[in-house]
Amino acid sequence: MAEHGAHLTTASVVDDQPSIFEVVAQEGLMTAVRPALQHVVKVLAESNPAHYGFFWRWFDEIFTLLDLLLQQHYLSKTSASFSENFYGLKRIVMGDTHRLQRLASAGLPKKQFWKSIIFLVLLPYLKVKLEKLVSSLREEDEYSIHPPSVSRWKQFYRAFLAAYPFVNMAWEGWFLVQQLRYILGKSKQHSPLLNLAGVQLSRLTVQDIQALAHQSTESSMTQQPAKSVNEKIKAALKKALGGVALSLSTGLSVGVFFLQFLEWWYSSENQETIKSLTALPIPPPPVHLDYNSDSPLLPKMKTVCPLCRKTRVNDTALATSGYVFCYRCVFNYVRSHQACPITGYPTEVQHLIKLYSPEN
Template identity: 90%
Template sequence: MAEHGAHITTASVVDDQPSIFEVVAQDSLMTAVRPALQHVVKVLAESNPAYYGFFWRWFDEIFTLLDLLLQQHYLAKTSASFSENFYGLKRIVLADTHKFQRLASAGLPKQQLWKSIVFLVLIPYLKVKLEKLVTSLREEDEYSIHPPSSPWKRFYRAFLAAYPFVNMAWEGWFLVQQLRYILGKAQHHSPLLKLAGVRLGRLTAHDIHALEHKPGEGSMKQPPASVCEKMKLTLKKVVGGAALSLSTGLSVGVFFLQFLEWWYSSENQETIKSLTALPIPPPPVHLDYNSDSPLLPKMKTVCPLCRKTRVNDTVLATSGYVFCYRCVFNYVRTHQACPITGYPTEVQHLIKLYSPES
């Protein structure tokens, strides 16, 4: 009953057009997966920086590569992205008529497929990178590393001033499109779908039957004619099996990842912190000033990076070690890790120290 009621509220212009609740839910699915996976990788990197620090530093690129493989598999096999297929939706080419729509199992044409991949994978990756760049520039502007009169500083200050308006226009574009979709004035809830030349529709009974049917069962009775064809068939099976395993595992784990996202949300963490006090982590045993470790100087007033007497003492909150401010700022901004322990670190973890004499 609730499903039928949801369809009525959308005033659909097409019979198979999904409701606004379905399209928004599938949009938020992959959006929730990224931060949950990112937190898992961060926990692993903090537990063992030597082995898992690489995954934390290159998380965006690794996630984008996996997302590319996943979305390409689903678009080619089901005519839908992973989240759209999860909610029983498919992508319909705008050039197809209502009577001659291709089955979902036929996949999207190459032009619409690669356009969909660009808007599903590349655009979110560039958006994440742009947001990180803006955050980094704001922190750099706050710490005033460059002289106030430098051309570079004037440029990125202008960029920081314009970015909120550009971002507001981008989000407003999507909001207006969703309002038009709700009122039945548009076939797309997202302008990126229109640019890709597709619209969303529900899977029909023929689509579900074609997706569940496994073609080629009779053709497997005869072996391939050559060794090359055998190897090609085996490789295709391996790649298909890997993609299927990845999608199945992601389908099962997506609810667990959403739970992790809620559990480690800022609101829930504030509640946990108010109930329990976090213990102070012990310093690494193998990195003692009295030991022969090559990472630390003998004198406690020497910066471990430049090996000179520290200037503008700054401590890393993630590890507790003290450096020159300029040395540790440039290192953390480049490597996102503590120079001594390898713990994942951001610029906001720098704490300036003031001596009683200063």
């Protein structure tokens, strides 16, 4: 029992295997970076929807592209992802008898490199998209009015929604079992994705650190002369991509130290304190959107839907702006545009609020 307890906090000196705390911490790094950046983009989009709404609507794709550049740079230069290199780790090929002779600066072999890119960048993107799809299907299934006859498509996605929690539980359980095997010394990888990529994690050696420092110095002091226009263009593109990746990695390295502050700042306890200190009267609606003005966005009568220009049916308000529409009109608009039809504020389907009149 004492040997297993020692394995939890220390690694083997022979193979420099990192502890479970190191590998879990490096996994949590990129997990914390994404919501922090997403919150920054959301604040910008809400402050100026016309200029920054694009970044909010396409946040997943933009983040995936930046993540691809970042991970490609680190995997080719340090044989590790950004978070793994941040914690002084590298990826080595499983079963490679010469892994102690291969330096981190040499990069991963081509096969392991592309597998790592897929599991580090593409798989998280697909997982996020799948979770959003499941969430939207659940909201549509809960809030939409179902006809008496249900189509086969409705039956299929209802079965999909019913099976998804069990599939997700099996997925998370797979990772948990792998981590337990890693803690008990039964496996060389703490994650099944590393096993699928054909790599395992190891600590950086003194030779790795010296080679990485020498590589950084050499790349900044030496430049290869281009012999043709095509080579000049390729060199310029490579240098630009390297600069973008380096700038992004430096920015993320600095931003990591502010994640704990952001987590505290937006915690529920702190937000309640801020609300109590900044409790002010609710401002009136903008003059140009007042019902008594001549704005073309709003109808003259308050009982008319601004979208279909007919008497509202099944009144529904948007929590982000306060304007009232027909449920069917605003549901279809928000699902397509992710914005309020009047103000342009970023809006999701869950912001729809059903209004009940005294007659109902």
